Amino acid sequence: MTSTATRRPLRPLDRLDFTVSGPPQLTEAVARHLRLLGARGEETGGGDRAGCIALDGDGPGPVGATVAWADPASGLVDEATVQAATGVMAVHGRREGSPRGLAVDYTASATAVIAVQGLLAGLIGRARGTASPHITARADRAGLLAVSQYLAAAGADEGEPTELAPGGPPFTSAEGVLFELETLEPAAWAVFWRALDAPADALRAGWRPFQFRYATACAPFPEALHAVTRAHPLPRIRRAAAESGAEICVLRTLVERAAEDDGAAPWSLRPLTDRPTPGSSRSRAAPTSAGPLAGLTVLEAGRRIQAPLAAHLLGLLGAEVIRIEPPGGDPLRGMPPACSGISARWLALNRGKKAVEIDIKAAGDRRRLREMAAEADVFLHNWAPGKAAQLGLDAEDFAEVNPALVYAYTSGWAGRVQGAPMGTDFMVQARTGVGEAVRPEGETPAPSLMTLLDVLGGLQGTEAVLAGLLSRERTGDGVRVDSSLLGAADTLTGPALRRAACGRNARRSAGFRHPLPTADGWIAPSDESAAAAASYDLRALSTSDALARLAERGLTATRVTTDLSTLHHDARLPGAVSRDAHGAPAVPDPWSFA
Template identity: 45%
Template structure:
């Protein structure tokens, strides 16, 4: 299937897609099985801009134009690039998903010869929650005060702290002797950092930690029932890992998928290759809902199981059309069944839903499925051939006593927190939810691989993925990047510019283009750029043959920009459109 990667502008995207597809079994009879329609080879294109009408030619330009620099930089109070090819890696996973979905569609008699996606569409998709919140049709506005949730102990240990319980939060700070009022004020920005990408904690809390050894901090966290992990300084992943694993069930169930047929005449092209496939989803927050969202965008019928009264995340502002915009960004289009799965009646409801489904997806805490008697073995007895998918935090990588499996702890421990920042900045997780989103993408890809395997073998299976395994998808340098001021967005009179490669690496050309002598230093160049607007400098540099991209500083701008109109849907808030084109 890696032969399908035909036109690829992003080397990182191609690398990630090829590795992802390499995990999928490719038997000798694959062409006979999948290509009974005679549709010919399947090709995949990964471009930079896709339907975005901008001259984007590298990862840095995409991060600038599509808002990643803006969201990642909120905690620092200025736009900042990620020092890893995050959008390209996400595009690589999307490409692999598109290829798998196309093969599934072919097995059902649908004519598909090519799949197209782009790094820009990947960037917009990973920002779906932030776009939704920024463009909601109410008067609520996100807090944008800078702030970090990375702490430094008295003995110099940089660490991440995590709890999802306000009482444990207060117990932790009480054990450290922090000001109780500051601890109470700190809970809200700490809790909301997953949504806002910034965490303006009261300064007293950071000061308390700076007076305390890490040993004491860890003991306080253990006593409070919270989690603490040091931030690794090595940017490389700690060990090679598969993004997802598939364990086939021994019993044979369905011999294929709904509507599967082989014929000499393929049906018409469809942008919904998973139409007719039913997914039951019991998920919360980001990772699990994102996996279901991907399957829904590919055409699956997705049913959410929510507690009586609905998922509490539905009521979190900003509200758009009566529902949280953030929640809607990942769950719109899914149908809902309410059930208390902790009761016998609720579990019967789950079994009833699963009896007519192809996939069951959850991201429950470790051990909860077994406790509820809703594990893989329980549900596959109800539905032979079921694909059972668990999107976890750590998988089995840290054993039975693993800390909370949340985004920022995973970034800290996996080395991603070090890799995504240059060497002259201390390692710290991005407060943009990088592994949550990538974890959802990886889980969805595992489900697609399992559906394809079921077509070949008739066997269902269990798909396991985690935030930790998703973090290893991102290619990392062996050493942290070395940056100058030109590698960061440069201030203009009214905004920021992100320079292209030649302008960054040949400052003498940049100096000449800005009207300075070729010997002008970086400080002079950056000062000169502050004197005139972004639009002026964009034209001037383009005339000099240098690329530069205006940095999106407000996600609401994207909804109003006609150059993004073919990639975004504007309603009660902005939705990224499905990031694949099938033909």
């Protein structure tokens, strides 16, 4: 059988035309992704609050979408104010102990991907016999989705398992080189630090906050560990990592990433098999009210965030999602804090899914999984590189039992970076210059401890699966889909990489998106008003008085959400946060169809 790596790429939007207008922050990535999927079109510019997209040439009339920052009545007018209101600044700022804005347009990037998801879902629904909807995607909902795990934990029945306090990587060598450390094993953590003569009490105290940093966005481990790495040259630190099984990654700059950037799409779609699938598509028509993917089945074998989030979104679009869990169930179900005995964070990504326990190490269970895939529409996983092939569960193996399957792999690197480290969120941030991009000029680069790439990578994984399903609707043939955290990093840093490639300063100016303190909280000016607002000392004023003072001078700002549990009652986001059947906070669907 021909390798999927050598088969032609698929462009499911070939022969479609699009028009895009609106603020470039919200629309540029939409246009780029539509072009990468084969559509032809133009960008016409437009206003600064909302954008419009239309896809035409495939069926009765166009499929349209609107992208916007938020409800006009909310006062949220741009990236800065959306980050402030939705809790993104609060979560990203936990490392420092105060809210900080991301110096990249994170919610705008996520909104663009969500808009393309909606357009693809609309085309799939139309191909399956439902009406053409109009899609709306808003940055405030994208921001809430990005913090959904942290929000769920803030509203749980019990407190966090570890302290929420300032601190975290990266570490610094004796030469002043910044690097990230990664390991998923406590034994490797201990051996690494012992090899560097770290105090025993410090390495013991450091493991738990290090382990939970994905969940808490901070890692208040002992300062002694930072002192240890500053006392050793990088070659010795590398040896300690090699001997222990831990991995390190030196932080790279945006200029370095721009020099090696190959301009590849954030995902790839190729035929699952070189043999045409006999007959037509497997999908079944579904009523509009059930969602464009109603009647389809997704098998998800995912861990942590990236793949589970991708499958969660497919479920919100109407698909039945069945999680493949190890014997005894997913151990993350018990990760504290809990709501009604189930991990609040786990519920944020997995509520509504069914589950089947399968031991993929057992031959009989692997046969059972292949039998399930024979009746499914999508198989999605994020196993370690090479694991699927070792187990006989790779795309070629599933193509034998279901040549009409969409086989999706959400990875760290997509095989695009030679000698890449472990493909986890923070390591990919370090390797791709994200650690520099998220902080303005003059600040020490540091990957955000908010799981930026896991979330954006999950969004792009959903986008790629939808593109694969649309291709299958048109041809009846199965599709191999690959997406990655690397692709998410390149989407997020795209504007900075283009500045770097042109010899311009890739980083934002000093002080960019720094909230301003008030007597009882923080406010965030819009990007347009930030320079003028920074000239006022607001520390003696209440937050409401400070906002009024700026408004009198024609400046736009909003209150920074510092306690995520208050989002339930935030007037800027009315009705946006609800409770699920377990009592866990739940954010709204990221798109709406009308």
